[in-house]
Amino acid sequence: MSEKLYKFSWDLIGDIGARESLGPLVRVEVYRLMQFCFRDILEKHYGAEQADNLFRETGKLAGEHFYKQFLPGEMDFNTFVEKTQTILRDLGVGILRIESANLEEGKLVLTVGEDLDCSGLPEIDHEFCAYDEGFIAGILGSYVKREFLVREIDCWCTGARTCRFSADIV
Amino acid sequence: MLQNKPPSDSGPDNADTFFDTALDILGDYLTKNKVPPVPPDLQNNAKLAGLLEQIAEVRSVLAGLSQGNLSIPVTLHGHMGGLLKSFQGNVRHMLWMINQVADGKLVNHIDYMGDFAKSFNTMTNAIQTAKAAIEYQKELYAKLADELKIEVEAKIKAQEALKHELEHQQELASTDALTGIANRRSFLAQANLEINRCRRNNTMLCVSMMDVDHFKTINDTLGHQVGDKVLRHLAATITQNSRSYDIVARYGGDEFIILFPSTTMENAFSAMERLNKSIASSRSSCKETPYAISIGLAAFFPSQKDLTLEDIINKADKALYMAKKTGRNRIFVMRDEEESIEEELSEPANTTA
Numbered sequence: 001m002s003e004k005l006y007k008f009s010w011d012l013i014g015d016i017g018a019r020e021s022l023g024p025l026v027r028v029e030v031y032r033l034m035q036f037c038f039r040d041i042l043e044k045h046y047g048a049e050q051a052d053n054l055f056r057e058t059g060k061l062a063g064e065h066f067y068k069q070f071l072p073g074e075m076d077f078n079t080f081v082e083k084t085q086t087i088l089r090d091l092g093v094g095i096l097r098i099e100s101a102n103l104e105e106g107k108l109v110l111t112v113g114e115d116l117d118c119s120g121l122p123e124i125d126h127e128f129c130a131y132d133e134g135f136i137a138g139i140l141g142s143y144v145k146r147e148f149l150v151r152e153i154d155c156w157c158t159g160a161r162t163c164r165f166s167a168d169i170v
Numbered sequence: 171m172l173q174n175k176p177p178s179d180s181g182p183d184n185a186d187t188f189f190d191t192a193l194d195i196l197g198d199y200l201t202k203n204k205v206p207p208v209p210p211d212l213q214n215n216a217k218l219a220g221l222l223e224q225i226a227e228v229r230s231v232l233a234g235l236s237q238g239n240l241s242i243p244v245t246l247h248g249h250m251g252g253l254l255k256s257f258q259g260n261v262r263h264m265l266w267m268i269n270q271v272a273d274g275k276l277v278n279h280i281d282y283m284g285d286f287a288k289s290f291n292t293m294t295n296a297i298q299t300a301k302a303a304i305e306y307q308k309e310l311y312a313k314l315a316d317e318l319k320i321e322v323e324a325k326i327k328a329q330e331a332l333k334h335e336l337e338h339q340q341e342l343a344s345t346d347a348l349t350g351i352a353n354r355r356s357f358l359a360q361a362n363l364e365i366n367r368c369r370r371n372n373t374m375l376c377v378s379m380m381d382v383d384h385f386k387t388i389n390d391t392l393g394h395q396v397g398d399k400v401l402r403h404l405a406a407t408i409t410q411n412s413r414s415y416d417i418v419a420r421y422g423g424d425e426f427i428i429l430f431p432s433t434t435m436e437n438a439f440s441a442m443e444r445l446n447k448s449i450a451s452s453r454s455s456c457k458e459t460p461y462a463i464s465i466g467l468a469a470f471f472p473s474q475k476d477l478t479l480e481d482i483i484n485k486a487d488k489a490l491y492m493a494k495k496t497g498r499n500r501i502f503v504m505r506d507e508e509e510s511i512e513e514e515l516s517e518p519a520n521t522t523a
Contacts, residue, residue, distance in 0.1 A: 078275040085278075099262035111259050123247055156244075156252035164259060 008061060010069050028092075028116065035117065035131070056134040063138020071143070077103055080143055092116065099164070103144065106169025109153075110136070113162040123157050132163060140167055192218055199225045228254065235261075264290065271297065346420040348398055349405035357419030357427060361479050364417065364431045365470065372472045376430040376438035379486035380408075380465040383498040385424040388461060397424075400461050407452060411445045425490075427483070435469045435503065442467060442501045462499040466490030469505070 042051035095113040234242035280287035344356035466489025493502035
């Protein structure tokens with residue numbers, strides 16, 4: 001393996017305000033174009049399973065930085081959920097809903113509707129949202145300060161594909 | 171198309187019969203309480219069987235939802251399956267939200283499920299409003315309680331000040347300002363109670379009246395300040411030589427009075443002798459204000475039913491008069507139990523004057 005030259009930090013996202021005419025927004029298809037092409041190439045080089053692992057790991061790193069950037073400070077779980085819901089909605093990532101949560105047992109079931117990665121995709125016969133799994137694990141793990149295992153357990157097409165995830169403290 | 175083609179020996183009529191039967195079954199699946207059996211001649215049609223299986227799953231999930239059972243798994247793919255899963259998920263989320271409200275957490279609102287969400291949000295808003303009102307009332311009552319406490323403390327303080335002032339006024343009213351001992355009014359009030367007590371207990375009491383010999387001369391020659399000093403000295407000396415339950419008072423001018431409750435004449439006489447000696451002793455050590463006193467002593471016997479305090483004081487006053495008349499600086503005892511007056515003179519106390 002060649003030497004690692006890059007370590008992500010929020011500063012590297014740069015000054016979005018520099019896009020004076022275009023602003024902070026980009027079309028969803030452009031985002032998906034990049035991610036799905038990445039998936040294509042990663043699967044081509046490393047296979048589907050390893051590509052999922054890379055997406056999951058990437059999502060977790062992104063979730064941890066996302067938490068630091070948008071959800072800092074101590075707060076109770078309900079406030080944390082509300083803030084996370086708000087920021088995910090405001091940024092157009094998806095609509096987070098909690099179906100059940102037992103932090104003492106470290107078990108949650110949640111759904112993400114109108115998901116940035118997969119809403120409106122044609123139905124396929126396997127789970128697709130490895131990046132989201134990592135992203136959710138990164139956010140929850142940063143809040144609880146424990147490692148979470150997040151798995152997509154269901155998805156469905158209702159015109160807007162919604163994903164259900166289970167999250168368990170490892 | 172339910173099958174690649176209807177049974178091989180069937181003509182157009184048979185095909186119509188097949189479709190009619192299949193449509194009847196589908197209709198039954200949608201409307202009947204129980205899923206009807208598939209006729210044997212249609213059981214080998216895979217597409218029809220698959221479709222019926224999917225409808226049966228929808229029936230099962232809907233039956234579960236109608237009973238509040240959200241856990242029946244939906245394996246159906248596509249739009250219908252998605253709607254069922256969405257409904258299950260939304261209701262589960264709503265239940266979680268309701269539990270959050272039950273735990274007192276009212277910050278979340280629901281933005282889906284139409285009227286359900288509207289009612290839920292109305293409920294949480296109403297609870298928040300009620301909670302805010304309760305908090306406001308709580309703060310208000312706490313503030314009122316604090317104000318009340320301050321007011322009560324102020325009133326208690328004012329009452330205590332009033333009580334002290336009253337006590338002070340009572341003391342002023344019953345105390346002689348110059349000498350600090352009881353005044354005439356206070357003496358009369360206490361003495362009357364004491365006479366009644368002696369009558370009840372059938373015991374005698376004595377009253378002693380005294381004044382300073384040649385007090386006018388002291389005032390005229392040495393000044394009123396010296397005269398006042400003499401009076402204060404005499405009051406202090408009387409007090410020092412009295413028992414705690416004797417009633418000592420300045421009766422007026424240079425006259426002082428003592429009531430000895432439950433005391434025989436002999437004992438009262440002895441007490442007056444001690445007082446006289448004490449005055450004589452202080453006279454020798456206080457050359458600036460030499461003075462002597464005359465004392466009249468009278469007794470009250472319980473048998474004297476009609477005798478009043480005024481009578482007893484008059485008797486003591488007469489005895490004092492006799493002490494003056496017979497030479498001053500002495501004790502004169504008035505014994506008149508049977509209206510006969512006896513005189514008893516003490517030895518004149520030593521004098522340096």
